[in-house]
Amino acid sequence: xLLKAAKLGEKLTPPGTQHGLYREIARELARIGAISDATLLxxxxxxxxxxxxxxxxxxxxxxxxxxxxxxxxTVMLITGEFEKGEALAALAQExxxxxxxxxxLGTVGQMGRITRYSYAFGDVARSMVKAGKxxxxxxYAGQVKEDWDRAEVFRAIAMAQVSMGDLNGARxxxxxxxxxxxxxxPLYGIAQAQAESGDIRGAQETAKQLNSQLRYYTIGHxxxxxxxxxxxxxxxRVATSIPSPMHRLEDAPTTRFRTISKIAEIQAVARDYxxxxxxxxxxxxxxxxxxxxxxxxxxxxxxxxxxxAEHGDFAKALQTASTLKFYGKExxxxxxxxxxxxxxxxxxALQTASxxxxxxxxxxxxxxLGEAWIQTGDRKAVLDWAGQLPSSLEKAYALVGIAxxxxxxxxxDRRES
Numbered sequence: 001x002l003l004k005a006a007k008l009g010e011k012l013t014p015p016g017t018q019h020g021l022y023r024e025i026a027r028e029l030a031r032i033g034a035i036s037d038a039t040l041l042x043x044x045x046x047x048x049x050x051x052x053x054x055x056x057x058x059x060x061x062x063x064x065x066x067x068x069x070x071x072x073x074t075v076m077l078i079t080g081e082f083e084k085g086e087a088l089a090a091l092a093q094e095x096x097x098x099x100x101x102x103x104x105l106g107t108v109g110q111m112g113r114i115t116r117y118s119y120a121f122g123d124v125a126r127s128m129v130k131a132g133k134x135x136x137x138x139x140y141a142g143q144v145k146e147d148w149d150r151a152e153v154f155r156a157i158a159m160a161q162v163s164m165g166d167l168n169g170a171r172x173x174x175x176x177x178x179x180x181x182x183x184x185x186p187l188y189g190i191a192q193a194q195a196e197s198g199d200i201r202g203a204q205e206t207a208k209q210l211n212s213q214l215r216y217y218t219i220g221h222x223x224x225x226x227x228x229x230x231x232x233x234x235x236x237r238v239a240t241s242i243p244s245p246m247h248r249l250e251d252a253p254t255t256r257f258r259t260i261s262k263i264a265e266i267q268a269v270a271r272d273y274x275x276x277x278x279x280x281x282x283x284x285x286x287x288x289x290x291x292x293x294x295x296x297x298x299x300x301x302x303x304x305x306x307x308x309a310e311h312g313d314f315a316k317a318l319q320t321a322s323t324l325k326f327y328g329k330e331x332x333x334x335x336x337x338x339x340x341x342x343x344x345x346x347x348x349a350l351q352t353a354s355x356x357x358x359x360x361x362x363x364x365x366x367x368x369l370g371e372a373w374i375q376t377g378d379r380k381a382v383l384d385w386a387g388q389l390p391s392s393l394e395k396a397y398a399l400v401g402i403a404x405x406x407x408x409x410x411x412x413d414r415r416e417s
Contacts, residue, residue, distance in 0.1 A: 001403035002029050006041060008396040017360065017393060019050050023057040024367070024400050030061030035070055039077065052083035059087040063094035068103065085111050089120040096127045105140060118149035122156030129160035134169070138176065148185075151177060155189030162193035167202070188214040195221035198229065213255075216242050220259035227266040232275060235263050236282070257283045261300045268307035273316065276304050298328055305332035309339045318352070330361035337365045341372035363397040370401030379406070 006025050012018040022041045029038035035058065042054040055078050062071035071091050078084040088111050095104035104124045111117045121144065128137040137157050144150040154177045161170035167190070174186040191206035200222055207218040219242050227235035242256040260282050267276035280300040301324060308317035314336050321332035333356045340349035349369050356362040366389065373382040386398040 001399045001406070002032075002034070003037065005396040005399040005403070006037075008392040008399075010044075012393055012396075015045075015050070019045065019053070020360070021393070021396055021400075022054050024397070026054045027057040027061035027064075028400060028404055030058040030067075030070075030074075031065050033067070035062065035067075035074065039074065042077075047079065049080055049083065052078045052080045056083050056087045056090070060090045063091045066094070066098060068095060068098075068100070072107070081112070085116050089116040092120050093123055096124050099131065101128050101131070101133065101136070118144075118146075118152035121149065122153050125153050126156045126160040129157055130164065134161075138173065142176075151185035154186040158186045159189040159193040162190055163197060167194075184210060184212050184214050188218055191218040192221050195225040198225060200225050200229075216255045220255050220262070223259050224262050224266065227263040232263065232267060232272075232279070236260070236279065239263060240282070257296055261296055261303075264300045265303045265307070268304040271307075271311055271313075273304060273308065273313075276300075276307075280304070298324060298326065302328040302331050306335040309335035312339065312343065314340065314348075314352075330356050330358045334361055334365045334368070338368040338372070341369045344376070346373050346376070359391070359393060363391075363393045366394050367397040367401035370398040371405045372401075374402045374405045 002025050006022065009018050009021045009025070012021065022044060026038040026041045029035070029041070038058040038061065039055065042051045042058070045051040045054065055074060059071045059074050059078075062068075062074060068091065071087075071094075075084060075087045075091065078087055088107050092104045092107040095101075095107060101124060105121075108117065108120045108124060111120060121141075125137040125141055128134070128140075134157070141150060141153040141157060144153055154173060158170040158173045161167070161173060170186075170190050170193075174183045174190065177183055177186055187206060187209055191203045191210070194200075194203040194206060195218070203218060203222050203225065207215050207222070210218060219238060223235045223238040226232075226238060239256060239259040242259065260279060264276045264279040267273075267279060280297055283297040283300065285297060301320060305317045305320035305328075308314075308320060309332065317332055317336050321329045321336075324332075333352055337349045337352040337356075340346075340352060346369065349372070353362055353365045353369060356365060370382060370386060373385070376382075382402060386395055386402060389395045389398055
């Protein structure tokens with residue numbers, strides 16, 4: 001099925017459409033061990049970013065099923081620094097989940113000085129702490145050369161300790177750090193973990209020790225914690241206390257309105273849709289110092305619609321989608337169709353998918369439908385449906401979805417894919 005999908009994608013235009021499809025197929029081929037087919041898809045593109053991104057998908061597929069050696073070999077085919085870093089970060093994450101900390105640290109060590117380095121290292125260190133390997137985590141964190149990266153890894157360690165109830169240990173960890181960034185990042189990590197665990201008072205006390213922009217981030221986490229506890233009024237009060245200087249280079253406007261958006265999303269998850277819309281309305285449609293605000297409000301509405309879909313409130317979700325003027329309708333409709341399919345109402349899911357005007361979104365939605373439909377056991381019906389879809393793009397994505405679920409646990413049929 002996967003190779004049939006790749007064949008359908010050969011003549012797709014524009015090139016970006018084919019590229020997106022091939023990334024999906026490469027990941028699934030890698031997951032079933034057809035790595036030569038996965039890497040061959042990358043050769044459809046000239047050497048460069050597009051080819052590298054298909055290879056990244058293959059690496060992610062291999063790492064997801066524990067084929068770490070093959071994943072590492074595939075990484076070597078990637079030429080771009082950023083793409084190689086993304087692939088290595090994914091590999092390290094899966095190695096960490098498997099408890100292979102030494103291998104994960106070795107993988108992170110290959111990343112060099114790229115954006116994901118400190119975060120990948122932090123993931124490994126955090127997992128080491130939770131596995132009872134605090135001493136080793138602190139040792140490796142201390143070996144990180146760059147001040148920012150070292151502070152980020154110490155932050156991850158401190159957060160892990162707080163989440164496990166060891167606040168004093170987290171403070172001792174912070175005390176071990178020295179360098180250009182001081183203790184601010186790890187202290188922020190402690191405050192963030194305290195807020196996330198519901199210790200609002202503790203987070204507030206820790207925030208008093210922060211004098212940098214990180215204090216505003218901490219206030220944002222405290223507001224979110226209040227919202228999760230049900231104190232929405234208090235959460236909004238805290239969020240609106242974050243300063244909003246009228247200068248576009250300041251980050252506080254983003255922190256203030258991002259926090260308000262998170263509060264609205266928390267309300268939506270709790271099915272307080274009316275309240276979520278009211279909170280979202282606190283984000284101004286336009287502000288000189290915050291030119292993201294207009295799109296940010298739409299992003300919140302999208303998240304509300306997706307929450308409605310996930311809760312099964314399909315009519316409300318579609319109504320929410322209709323209120324969006326510029327973008328986001330398709331994203332909510334995709335969420336509705338996917339939820340309907342998962343609930344077993346394939347007919348309703350197909351009807352919702354037919355309402356999506358954007359061809360790319362519609363095709364990816366049909367991928368989710370194919371994946372859900374094949375689980376009902378009616379293989380003939382779903383394959384007949386896929387074969388009758390009007391466009392090559394839709395057929396290809398539907399086959400990817402069908403193959404993803406059908407091949408799971410059925411090694412005897414792998415070559416068919």
